[in-house]
Amino acid sequence: MATIPYKIYLTEEEMPRAWYNLRADMKNKPAPLLNPGTHQPMKAEELAPVFCEELIRQELDNDTPYFEIPEEVFNFYKMYRPSPLVRAYCLEEALKTPAKIYYKFEGNNTSGSHKLNSAIAQAYYAKKQGLKGVTTETGAGQWGTALSMACAYLGLDCKVFMVKVSYEQKPFRREVMRTYGASVTPSPSMTTEVGRKILAAHPGTTGSLGCAISEAVEAAVTSDGYRYVLGSVLNQVLLHQSVIGLETEAALKKYDIHPDIIIGCAGGGSNLGGLISPFMRDKIKGIADYRIVAVEPASCPSFTRGKYAYDFCDTGMVCPLAKMYTLGSGFIPAPNHAGGLRYHGMSSILSQLYDDGLLEAVAVPQTSVFEAAERFARVEGILPAPESSHAIKVAIDEAEKCRETGEAKTIVFGLTGTGYFDMVAYEKYHDGKMDDYIPTDEELEASFSQLPRI
Amino acid sequence: MATIPYKIYLTEEEMPRAWYNLRADMKNKPAPLLNPGTHQPMKAEELAPVFCEELIRQELDNDTPYFEIPEEVFNFYKMYRPSPLVRAYCLEEALKTPAKIYYKFEGNNTSGSHKLNSAIAQAYYAKKQGLKGVTTETGAGQWGTALSMACAYLGLDCKVFMVKVSYEQKPFRREVMRTYGASVTPSPSMTTEVGRKILAAHPGTTGSLGCAISEAVEAAVTSDGYRYVLGSVLNQVLLHQSVIGLETEAALKKYDIHPDIIIGCAGGGSNLGGLISPFMRDKIKGIADYRIVAVEPASCPSFTRGKYAYDFCDTGMVCPLAKMYTLGSGFIPAPNHAGGLRYHGMSSILSQLYDDGLLEAVAVPQTSVFEAAERFARVEGILPAPESSHAIKVAIDEAEKCRETGEAKTIVFGLTGTGYFDMVAYEKYHDGKMDDYIPTDEELEASFSQLPRI
Numbered sequence: 001m002a003t004i005p006y007k008i009y010l011t012e013e014e015m016p017r018a019w020y021n022l023r024a025d026m027k028n029k030p031a032p033l034l035n036p037g038t039h040q041p042m043k044a045e046e047l048a049p050v051f052c053e054e055l056i057r058q059e060l061d062n063d064t065p066y067f068e069i070p071e072e073v074f075n076f077y078k079m080y081r082p083s084p085l086v087r088a089y090c091l092e093e094a095l096k097t098p099a100k101i102y103y104k105f106e107g108n109n110t111s112g113s114h115k116l117n118s119a120i121a122q123a124y125y126a127k128k129q130g131l132k133g134v135t136t137e138t139g140a141g142q143w144g145t146a147l148s149m150a151c152a153y154l155g156l157d158c159k160v161f162m163v164k165v166s167y168e169q170k171p172f173r174r175e176v177m178r179t180y181g182a183s184v185t186p187s188p189s190m191t192t193e194v195g196r197k198i199l200a201a202h203p204g205t206t207g208s209l210g211c212a213i214s215e216a217v218e219a220a221v222t223s224d225g226y227r228y229v230l231g232s233v234l235n236q237v238l239l240h241q242s243v244i245g246l247e248t249e250a251a252l253k254k255y256d257i258h259p260d261i262i263i264g265c266a267g268g269g270s271n272l273g274g275l276i277s278p279f280m281r282d283k284i285k286g287i288a289d290y291r292i293v294a295v296e297p298a299s300c301p302s303f304t305r306g307k308y309a310y311d312f313c314d315t316g317m318v319c320p321l322a323k324m325y326t327l328g329s330g331f332i333p334a335p336n337h338a339g340g341l342r343y344h345g346m347s348s349i350l351s352q353l354y355d356d357g358l359l360e361a362v363a364v365p366q367t368s369v370f371e372a373a374e375r376f377a378r379v380e381g382i383l384p385a386p387e388s389s390h391a392i393k394v395a396i397d398e399a400e401k402c403r404e405t406g407e408a409k410t411i412v413f414g415l416t417g418t419g420y421f422d423m424v425a426y427e428k429y430h431d432g433k434m435d436d437y438i439p440t441d442e443e444l445e446a447s448f449s450q451l452p453r454i
Numbered sequence: 455m456a457t458i459p460y461k462i463y464l465t466e467e468e469m470p471r472a473w474y475n476l477r478a479d480m481k482n483k484p485a486p487l488l489n490p491g492t493h494q495p496m497k498a499e500e501l502a503p504v505f506c507e508e509l510i511r512q513e514l515d516n517d518t519p520y521f522e523i524p525e526e527v528f529n530f531y532k533m534y535r536p537s538p539l540v541r542a543y544c545l546e547e548a549l550k551t552p553a554k555i556y557y558k559f560e561g562n563n564t565s566g567s568h569k570l571n572s573a574i575a576q577a578y579y580a581k582k583q584g585l586k587g588v589t590t591e592t593g594a595g596q597w598g599t600a601l602s603m604a605c606a607y608l609g610l611d612c613k614v615f616m617v618k619v620s621y622e623q624k625p626f627r628r629e630v631m632r633t634y635g636a637s638v639t640p641s642p643s644m645t646t647e648v649g650r651k652i653l654a655a656h657p658g659t660t661g662s663l664g665c666a667i668s669e670a671v672e673a674a675v676t677s678d679g680y681r682y683v684l685g686s687v688l689n690q691v692l693l694h695q696s697v698i699g700l701e702t703e704a705a706l707k708k709y710d711i712h713p714d715i716i717i718g719c720a721g722g723g724s725n726l727g728g729l730i731s732p733f734m735r736d737k738i739k740g741i742a743d744y745r746i747v748a749v750e751p752a753s754c755p756s757f758t759r760g761k762y763a764y765d766f767c768d769t770g771m772v773c774p775l776a777k778m779y780t781l782g783s784g785f786i787p788a789p790n791h792a793g794g795l796r797y798h799g800m801s802s803i804l805s806q807l808y809d810d811g812l813l814e815a816v817a818v819p820q821t822s823v824f825e826a827a828e829r830f831a832r833v834e835g836i837l838p839a840p841e842s843s844h845a846i847k848v849a850i851d852e853a854e855k856c857r858e859t860g861e862a863k864t865i866v867f868g869l870t871g872t873g874y875f876d877m878v879a880y881e882k883y884h885d886g887k888m889d890d891y892i893p894t895d896e897e898l899e900a901s902f903s904q905l906p907r908i
Contacts, residue, residue: 381564
């Protein structure tokens with residue numbers, strides 16, 4: 001068999017031409033979105049004022065296994081995809097582990113992460129529908145940057161509401177979005193009714209994804225020719241992100257590599273859901289028995305300490321209700337929480353898989369995440385995003401277990417992006433100013449008490 | 455013939471295994487470094503207190519055409535190389551030009567530029583010599599980051615003197631270097647004798663590469679087990695950077711592409727010298743007749759307005775004298791100059807080629823560079839470094855000429871890196887706070903009057 005190169009690249013011909021819809025193969029389908037007034041499943045026409053038509057079709061379709069990637073989207077993909085599947089030879093050596101470690105690296109594009117995979121798809125459908133522009137929220141800024149890039153490419157207007165704490169910690173992110181022609185507003189803001197309401201109730205709040213979503217939705221429904229787009233959580237986003245998993249699967253097959261463990265970080269679930277999709281399909285079908293592990297921050301532990309229940313997707317309660325593992329829509333991670341992955345809930349698809357026991361989850365404290373990040377950077381070169389470093393942390397843990405047991409397991413993890421705009425967080429870590437605050441049971445109980453009664 | 459993909463990647467097997475030494479094929483060899491006291495060519499033993507032994511050998515060798523890339527360096531290369539040769543399909547379409555545009559993209563690594571190619575080589579030879587560490591200067595911060603990464607990988611100590619204006623404009627660069635374990639001192643500093651002297655003579659100076667070099671050299675020769683390494687200008691650096699040109703040549707041959715024009719930005723000359731090396735070889739040998747174009751900032755115009763003369767490489771005059779196109783070692787670009795490419799002189803190799811008429815040069819004003827950068831980013835995705843954008847500017851100019859004439863020329867340019875740490879400069883541009891100040895003839899004459907009399 002051929003030696004496995006440091007980086008496995010597919011050719012353009014080997015790139016996937018269709019997204020894979022894992023819902024088609026799930027035995028228990030994810031719970032539908034509910035109308036917050038009637039508690040009945042949302043119909044396409046109810047979603048139409050908020051979302052693009054084709055994206056609604058994708059959102060509601062639990063049956064079609066493959067959706068063809070439109071030619072225009074595929075051409076955009078070719079500018080930065082396929083992304084490499086990297087063999088972490090140097091990390092393996094540093095860890096003195098018999099384990100074989102691979103990572104799918106999605107950071108080699110200006111948005112710095114996998115978010116571009118769905119941004120271009122969503123912008124494309126908005127353009128095709130004849131819209132003027134789109135609105136969105138962004139947390140750490142990766143999604144906002146990705147959407148700005150996609151909109152610049154297609155000539156669409158792009159309005160971004162950025163969680164205030166990130167806006168202040170990452171001034172350069174704003175400038176990148178501006179380079180791509182987007183407008184960026186720190187959230188909560190006085191530009192929307194819901195923003196003004198949140199500011200009145202919580203003056204001085206540093207914001208949350210939940211707030212920013214409410215503002216972006218309001219901005220879309222009150223502007224002519226605009227729709228709202230979202231970078232994670234939704235079924236359609238996981239559909240687009242399946243390109244990560246499909247490429248990973250093809251790269252592994254090319255060299256006849258059989259993974260034992262697949263690891264991804266989980267905030268809203270877009271990367272994890274995309275990465276694992278073909279592997280979860282095989283697991284559901286009984287073809288393979290992978291361990292599939294979601295890693296979340298201990299400061300925002302939706303899977304490991306959340307409740308599986310219908311909840312609001314946003315703080316302003318303007319969105320449909322989704323059934324998910326959630327900390328409650330009022331939950332906001334402690335201000336010292338440095339990375340992304342700060343959403344209160346988790347993708348309905350992943351929530352169902354977790355509830356079905358097909359997915360494991362582990363929560364890790366943030367200083368251990370930065371420790372793993374730095375260790376990784378020094379031997380593998382790439383300076384990882386804090387989000388991605390959650391997966392690195394658990395991949396290292398698993399590889400170290402292999403060192404103890406002598407097992408040569410094959411570990412695959414998702415390296416979703418780079419940390420070039422996260423240096424304030426790295427500085428905190430270097431200066432010993434980072435702590436591992438986690439929410440108390442009392443705090444979570446208080447948050448759970450706000451869950452809607454369905 | 456096969457369709458040309460968006461990105462041409464070589465396989466690991468196709469990667470060059472030796473660096474190419476253009477000097478071996480130059481009819482007029484570059485002028486030797488001179489001892490500043492005796493004005494005699496520097497001998498290896500005179501350079502030994504400052505530089506690593508093997509690097510001195512490479513520096514002084516004008517005859518050996520190929521130097522094998524050591525296995526350890528090649529393994530490091532495999533972590534981020536080969537770099538893609540990208541067909542700029544989207545830029546071509548936006549420009550409505552019949553020209554075919556390719557760029558060799560060196561930014562897909564954490565240092566964000568081509569600098570890593572020489573950093574790992576220099577760090578490797580330092581390690582092999584049994585040294586404890588290395589010292590260096592950095593301007594925009596790309597070289598310092600690259601060297602930090604290489605040193606972290608090999609377990610060497612790394613002391614970086616960073617030009618003060620960049621240190622202040624790019625605080626996050628410092629944090630990246632710190633992540634890789636380097637120490638970073640803003641230059642001029644009070645930690646060296648030469649730094650204290652420069653600060654006494656020019657209080658409030660924002661620094662220059664020339665100052666930082668003097669400090670780094672002093673720090674090396676006064677510390678046990680340390681040597682000084684440099685990221686550009688020197689022959690050895692151009693040798694290592696030949697990997698860019700060799701990969702580009704191989705990628706073009708793979709698809710039977712024949713370039714007409716090769717364009718690179720030029721500061722000290724490391725990227726340009728590396729990119730053009732095999733093409734210049736063919737030009738010297740009369741095998742091909744490429745136009746080869748150096749692009750420099752109008753605010754620091756070594757080629758287009760400099761003198762070809764022996765000069766000091768550093769402000770403190772502690773280094774050997776080099777014959778080069780120079781603005782005088784006391785020259786410091788106006789504070790409003792945003793990008794890198796701020797060195798007062800130019801590689802001796804490139805200076806000789808320019809003097810021989812084998813190389814063209816053009817100087818471009820900085821606002822036009824940022825305009826080109828933004829235009830490029832919006833269609834090609836990648837947010838380019840200001841340095842690299844000098845080459846983009848001229849590539850676009852040439853492609854637009856083709857639109858006028860109808861010629862389908864093939865243009866290849868070097869996209870040396872990404873601008874993620876240059877957002878302060880982009881912000882200035884967006885806010886209309888950038889000007890195109892260029893040095894007056896009087897300023898240059900005053901600077902030339904300080905040239906040593908050889």
